[in-house]
Amino acid sequence: MRIKYSFLLALFLLLIPFSALIFGQDGAAASGETESADSLALTLPAPVTNLKAINTPNDHGHSFTVTWDISADDGGGLKNVLFYRVMRSDNPDSSFKQRGENKLPRGASTYQDNGSKRKESDDFSADFTDFYYRIDAITIDSNVFSSSGIYGPVQSKGEWYNTGRTPVLVAVIIFLILTMIFVALAKKGADLYIRPLAGIEAVDDAIGRATEMGKPILYILGLGGADQIATIASFTILSRVAKQVAEYQTKLIVPCYDPIVMTVAQDIVKSSFMDAGRVDDYKEESVYFVTQSQFAYVAAVNGTMLRELPATNMYMGKFYAESLILAETGALAGSIQISGTDEIAQIPFFVVACDYTLIGEELYAASAYLGKEPILLGSLKGQDMAKAAIIVLMIIGVVTANIGGETLENFRELFKVIN
């Protein structure tokens, strides 16, 4: 018994130094953390320098662009700057308020302070009013920060013209002049050569084929809204196709993804039937709304393809992931397929699965090609000339970029667009 007590006592005495070691270490670690946190919290970072605020140029006013040199402790020195806070007041001595909902991350050296132009807004920022700016460099503890000196007063004002977009304006004017010149030439009867597009030339044959086979033509306007240029281009092609369809008395099916597109398409098809003198043949249910769910639309159109087995499928407009599912189903159904889209990612799918594809801009030109009206062809010629001018400018740009020199750099600056 005594031996047992002696053993336990010895064990206890042995454990004391170890326990002291363990608890001592914990304590040291804890005090170390405190010291570290205290040192972070108590050391003020260096303030930002060279603070400037200017009225943001080329805008409608109510905006300032604030710039500064980052704190010496941001990324270097004590490395204790985590955020910056842009503060503004209409009084240099007091009531500075933070601008923007979030603080700026370390490394930031510029901020565009956009106020509201609506007087009823809490964020209203009046033009021609003095404002003062200050930047706070903030540590991990948001209560510990260094403020810069105050910059101001500075006033905002709006401009009537955005000088940064002058190159765009010049380009639009040149483009407009080129278009007008070639339209005028076309009106005078000039013989304008436009390169043939296989996809366009196939439209007539495709409609003829459908008539001979006694099968319908399926026209798909894509998933775009009526406000998208690809859909508008598709409307113009639909108009030409519908007129021909009416003349040949072939059945036309136009399933629509968007209700507004459906309404416009109904009107276009009806007008085309009227122009062809066959308004009685127009059936309102031939242009119908399906759904605004992408894959439900695909399921419905694929079903129509496999049940109706159209002789010709035309896909013109905006297409996304459904392009290949539609085009492959059409190919399986044995239809002649003509497609056109300005969605670059979908063009390869259409090229693979369709007989003819209008690539990008060809979709917009299709209506002019189909109509063969001189004025429309003239506008296409203007577009071609603009493209030639861009190619020449690109070559000059590549050469000047590689040769270098101040004069050439100034030349490149002429084309710089600032938003």
Add this chain to the structure above:
Amino acid sequence: MRRNIPLAVTFVVGMLLIVSVFLPPIETIGEDFGVFFSIIAVFAFFLGGGNLIKVHFGKIMKKSNDWEFSLVTVVGFFAMLIIGLFKIGAPGDISTSVTAEGSYFQEMFVYLINPLQSTMYALLAFFVASASYRAFRAKNREATILLVAAFIILLGRTPLGMMLTGWIPESFSIFQVPNLAVWIMNSPNLAGQRAIMIGISLGVVAMSLRLILGIERTYLGGDDKG
């Protein structure tokens, strides 16, 4: 008259929007016009629903070909409409969101529509395979180039590419298949894409000008009737 008024509206609004790009005081006018579009879109939803019912009811009544599909469409439409409108199964009162957890509308969306949509999307994998088979047949010179490029990219995006060509010394690393794949994507492919993009941008400008100036008026129907 039927065509002159839309042409005048197109011209005025189009010119205003072009000018607004260069004049900061009216640069947000496009957003304001967007609000009008949204208002019209609300009414268009009724048009869409109305057209759907009209077309499919017509088919059911006439017992046209495949009228059974129309019946499914109409039943599905009204089922979702009623369940959504009356918030059947939704926890709480009528003010609860229609998509709240447990509402039948949400359940039908999650357990019916989502799987059906996923199924359709999954079909894409099979169609990609069949389309690739057709596209990559080396029928002529262009198709052969396409086949070779596709093979390099497929190989370059898998570990096998590095395994096969990893031994090529660093000074000739461009010939390692993964690097070759990156070069194809970043140089010839990107150049082609940019060319198409420039063409599209010019085409958009030209098309817009044709519409604004009234040169292109086929979308209004008719050729010469004023």
